[in-house]
Amino acid sequence: MAGNSSGTELMVPTVSDVIYRYTWNIRKYARNTHKRDSFDSPPFEFNINGILTKWNMGIRFWKGPEGKKLPNPVVLCLNLLSCGISEPEQIKIRFQFAIYNEEIKQWEMCHVSRTVLQLQTTQDMLSIGYRDLSILERHIEPRKGDVSLFVKLQLVQTEAERNSLYQDLGRLLNSQAGDIIICCDDGQEFQAHTDILRCRSPVLAYMISLKDENNRLDLHDMSGDMVQEILRYIYTDHVDNLDTLASSLLAAADRLKLPGLKVLCERSLLETITPESVASLLLLADQFNCEPLKKAALAYCEDNATSIKKTLAWKVMEIVNPDLFMEACEAGLGSSISSNLDSLPSDTDLNSLS
Template sequence: MPISKKSKKLDLLDMDVGTVSEDLEVPVASEVVFRKVWRIRNFKKIVSKRDFLDSPEFRCSVNGMSTYWNVSVRFWKGPNGKKISNPLVLCLNLTGCETEETGQARVRYQFGIWDASIRYWEFCDISNIILNLENTNELLSIGYKTLGVHDRHIDNDKNVRIMVKVQIIQSEEEKHSLSQDLARVLANESKEYCDTIVECATQNGEEPFKVNSLLIKARSPKLGVMLQKYKDPKNENIRYKLDLSVLSYDVVRELLRYIYTDKVDNTDTHANKLLPLSTRFNLPGLTALCERTLLESMTPNNVPNILLLADQYGCENLRKAALQYCEDTEAIKGSVQMGKSLAWRVMEMVNPDLFLEACESIGSSSSTLDDSPGSYSDGFEQ
């Protein structure tokens, strides 16, 4: 689960376009996710009058570097040239940067909109971009998403809340740290450090990975006992073989990346495949990383699959969060009761006890939603 730190109260500028409040989400040490919430006041009225909207500027500071951002709303135009008020175009813009050292950084961002009817954040897909960060005051558009705004998104005060989550991962961050040094060793597969060949399923003729047996044994004793003595006729330094041939190349690559660096690239893509491996090979840090990713990506469509996964591999925190999500989300009721979802029917067949437990959670739906593990409460708003 993410560690959430509430930022200090700030005096916010009350503008026609609303205000921005913030919260910090710290998935693991040295990685910070900035969560900014833009409350657009009297939404329908202001959208009808304006040709564009820009949020107040906000700052994200990490590792001695300060970046400045805003979120803007733009509108599509129809064939007649008139503004289309819905759906909106949400844009994330870099408005400035202050840094002592220039360099590349990967920026991950995600938009969300508050469903006021069931008090839950609806999120768009996560996007990534590589930026050259240097001292500048010039505006740079990072990316955009098209977003429909419906009656359920407008609260009793006629406001709409938009969230953007921003994570800045500097390429040179902790460049002399152990994880960074080991990442370079893994990437280069340096002969002097590698004594183990890792076999996996390949599709495009990829070469087997070459790794260090000491790291494998230290990080996962269960993987360590799977090492087989082996002589490679092409490389006299290779002494062991690790047979993971039932796993795809991409999954093995991310598993090894975690073993070397405590990190995974594109966790949202691989979490459902890495979670079973994390429990099988006793990598609790990877389990927590996958649980957090699956929790953040939970939707009415994928919650039955997440429930099955959590139950099968003994991930109790994720299981409880998924059941709580079932209890708190109105959209799930129709999928289960009317038999619309294939995923729910599969769950009923393969794990009827879990299906009944989920149905009981849905049937005992509570109106107290603020503490739902799958949603963000009003507590971080300023």
């Protein structure tokens, strides 16, 4: 559907039925970064229901205090190069970047971004959005130095958005006209619909079969914010606050048997790996059997062995999951973490935290 010279027009019930994907392979990226100030993809066109758009992706570099180009993070951009449309129309645009991890042979997904545009016929370039992205050794093809990126792009006409299934179900959830009340640990309560809950989660279906005579379902180990996002996902397949709740929602998704929510959380956490967080994410991935997250965290350990921080999580891992600790060391940390554990809290200190 997309390419350097794509001119095919698709006729579909609504624009929102189609998600485009454009893959950009940057040849010899590793060899050319010191020579070039920018990279731009070939233009690609989408023509659907009479809306003709031309796009490209670009990479720009930040500069340090002395004006020197910084290799990371780069700025990955999505640009609308031109648009042809019979009459101006408001369109919602959703897009998501990803970068290919050559070591684990999987795409590392960025967060979904959204914006609203008044589309009209124009030949002027418009920047739609950007994000900072670190291009590390694991992303570089070892023989040729290539880097692969892609963008998923969805155009949503506002009328179609307003009448989509997920919007209708979202309004149903917000109507507070359900037949069961869900009670949270902070006193918040939400109304929901037993048939929808049963269809989405076998665990909730079983809990509903045991509900009390007042049609109340107790989730007293979850906060209202957590339950609100779980219900939003159950009704609409969307989550609004993944950036702050991904770890907690991952555990809840595993417990409630919501595999789609678990995947969303895992993808979000892939983007948050840092020297300070990698140990905690390894523990989380191992506990809930998130193999892509675990592989990405181990690859991060290998690439960033010298910058891994000596956090409490490493001490906890060595005590409660020594096999995982050894796996991390074998991935590239060597004895660097183990040799520094003396500076971390002792077992007595750990016991005092419990």
